[in-house]
Amino acid sequence: MIDWWNQFEFVFPWLLPLLVVPPLIWYWRFRKTRDQEVSLRLPSTKSIAGLSSWRSTVRPFLPILRVAALSALIIALARPRLDLSEESVTAEGIDIVLTMDLSTSMGATDFIPNRLEVAKQVAREFVSRREFDRIGLVVYAGEAYTKSPLTVDKDIIDRFIAELEMGEITDGTAIGTGLATAVNRLKDSDVASKIIILLTDGENNQGYHSPELAAELAKEFGIRVYTIGVGSGQETLMPSSPLGGGRYTFKPTRGTVDDKLLAYIAETTNGRYFRARDEEELASIYDYIDELEKTEIETTVFKRYEEQFGRFLLIGLGLLLLETVLRYTVLRTVP
Structure with a gap:
């Protein structure tokens, strides 16, 4: 219209x-016509009444x-x-794979309501801003799998992120396997910029790929990895035993994040490691990555x-x- x-x-x-x-x-x-009008005096107007x-x-x-x-x-x-005027937009998009930890420790309550829900919300906001990029989703705990391959359909990615829950994968923290699965989704991509955003709140304790080897693979395929360690570092209530129906018993625990490993992965792949101790820091990290990884857009206007x-x-x-x-x-x- x-x-x-x-x-x-x-x-x-x-x-x-x-x-x-x-x-x-x-x-x-x-004004000229009115000034030239001639008046006619009549003793009565009855004779011309109704002549209009x-x-x-x-x-x-x-x-x-x-x-x-x-x-x-x-x-x-x-x-x-x-x-x-018509605008023709040519975009050199970026391929991004979000790699999210679904281990039970992501249910810790140092983030409100818990780490996983905050991580999901921030990731969804990030996806909504990446208009021209293809985005994929990999999830991991004790194992890893591809929730969504690379796609430009942001509604699908948003729905998949919103549906993520703890317990859908064998428990554990297989950082290496999660990273290797994400690398596998990007290795055949022919775009100039390929990145992985890997989020975890723990230490590598499961999986059949070492994080170091997965980082070397990412480097070989020209994939940059941004790693995010989540957790306040303070004692907090953390899920311990499942009760069924998505419910858990909680106990006070001081979780640990392997800062050294995550920094090594980021440094090896020319990425960067971030530490998020609260909701605001996590949101600012995604904002920073969003600004850092700008999609190249060429616009031609036809008049x-x-x-x-x-x-x-x-x-x-x-x-x-x-x-x-x-x-x-x-x-x-x-x-």
Whole structure:
């Protein structure tokens, strides 16, 4: 749908002040005609009562038609047109795989309501901002699997992240296996920039790939890895034993994050390691990555105009013709 108000423009806008001329001419002629009117004194108006007709009522408005006609012709001379510019966007996107820890320790309550829910919300906000990128999702605990391959369908990724829950994978923290699975999703990509955002709150204690080997594989395929360690570092309530139905017993625990390992993975792949001790820090980390990994967008604007002067020219000529016809036919007066 065309936004007429914002797209309407004039090629010769300096002609528009002439629009004041037709009303001034009309006003001048109105004053002149009124001054020349002849009065007739009658002893009574009863003899002419009821002599008014639709012609006498309409005829005073004839000059308005001429004013409108001249105004339309002036607008046509100013050459109105619609700017129908089109934008062609060519984007060099980035392939991103979010790799998220689903171990039971992600249920710790040092983040409100827990680490996993906060991590999911922040990841969803990040995805919503990556308009031109393909994004995939890998999840891991004691094992790892691809929740979603690379896709431009942000609604699918958002839904998959929202549905993540602890307990859907064998418990544990297989950082190496999670990273290797993410590398496998990106190794055949032909885009210039490939990144993995790996989030965990623990130490590698499961899996059949060592984190160091997975980092070397990422480096070989030109994949940059941003690692995020989550947890306050303070004693907090953490799930310990499952009760069924997604419920757990909790006990006070001081969780540990392998800062050295996560820093090594990031350094090996020319990425960066971040530590998130609360919700605000985690959100700022994703904001920083979002700013750091900018998609290259090339925009070409094609100018196209739709001329409108013909429309106003026809209106002006039509009104002028109507005024002339009415003046010398049905609204004709005898001098």
